Amino acid sequence: xxxxxxxxxxxxxxxxxxxxxxxxxxxxxxxxxxxxxxxxxxxxxxxxxxxxxxxxxxxxxxxxxxxxxxxxxxxxxxxxxxxxxxxxxxxxxxxxxxxxxxxxxxxxxxxxxx
Amino acid sequence: xxxxxxxxxxxxxxxxxxxxxxxxxxxxxxxxxxxxxxxxxxxxxxxxxxxxxxxxxxxxxxxxxxxxxxxxxxxxxxxxxxxxxxxxxxxxxxxxxxxxxxxxxxxxxxxxx
Numbered sequence: 001x002x003x004x005x006x007x008x009x010x011x012x013x014x015x016x017x018x019x020x021x022x023x024x025x026x027x028x029x030x031x032x033x034x035x036x037x038x039x040x041x042x043x044x045x046x047x048x049x050x051x052x053x054x055x056x057x058x059x060x061x062x063x064x065x066x067x068x069x070x071x072x073x074x075x076x077x078x079x080x081x082x083x084x085x086x087x088x089x090x091x092x093x094x095x096x097x098x099x100x101x102x103x104x105x106x107x108x109x110x111x112x113x114x
Numbered sequence: 115x116x117x118x119x120x121x122x123x124x125x126x127x128x129x130x131x132x133x134x135x136x137x138x139x140x141x142x143x144x145x146x147x148x149x150x151x152x153x154x155x156x157x158x159x160x161x162x163x164x165x166x167x168x169x170x171x172x173x174x175x176x177x178x179x180x181x182x183x184x185x186x187x188x189x190x191x192x193x194x195x196x197x198x199x200x201x202x203x204x205x206x207x208x209x210x211x212x213x214x215x216x217x218x219x220x221x222x223x224x225x226x227x
């Protein structure tokens with residue numbers, strides 16, 4: 001079974017600074033997808049960034065980028081120039097490419113301080 | 115706004131009752147997924163439908179059932195409700211030729227008293 005571990009229950013960062021959220025996963029699959037979702041206080045789940053396991057290049061979406069280390073089964077999220085609106089729960093998720101059963105980590109609560 | 119709609123936003127009911135949650139996927143999306151988010155269990159995948167047919171099953175209780183209709187909207191039926199069923203229920207949809215991404219609705223908050 002696939003498991004996703006987020007070892008940082010809570011983190012904080014000063015506005016305009018950079019923060020990295022950690023995620024590791026366990027799988028024997030070679031083809032899969034990894035995601036970061038953001039859940040602000042509104043509770044809406046928002047897709048932040050996606051990575052296909054077969055791609056070596058790390059995904060980037062504006063201020064959000066990932067460090068994907070396939071051999072280490074690590075998928076960290078870096079948020080640059082943190083903004084107050086980035087305050088949210090962040091969930092790392094894993095999904096096999098041939099199965100749509102998405103597995104989520106327990107989440108990291110990020111607070112951006114002014 | 116993801117384009118996925120869910121109704122109702124909030125639902126309060128008593129133990130033993132039955133409720134139906136409704137979801138409409140984004141235009142063009144054929145797959146619908148249901149998730150449960152509770153404080154003790156986190157986010158859990160329940161079930162997926164693709165173009166009207168069940169495609170994958172997760173940690174869905176036997177008291178729960180779902181279906182997807184010809185117009186692609188989906189309903190999640192929860193029966194014999196227990197206090198522990200109180201949670202946020204999300205629906206998500208994905209495009210037919212996407213790369214795994216799922217787009218979530220705003221959720222239905224169910225409170226069982």
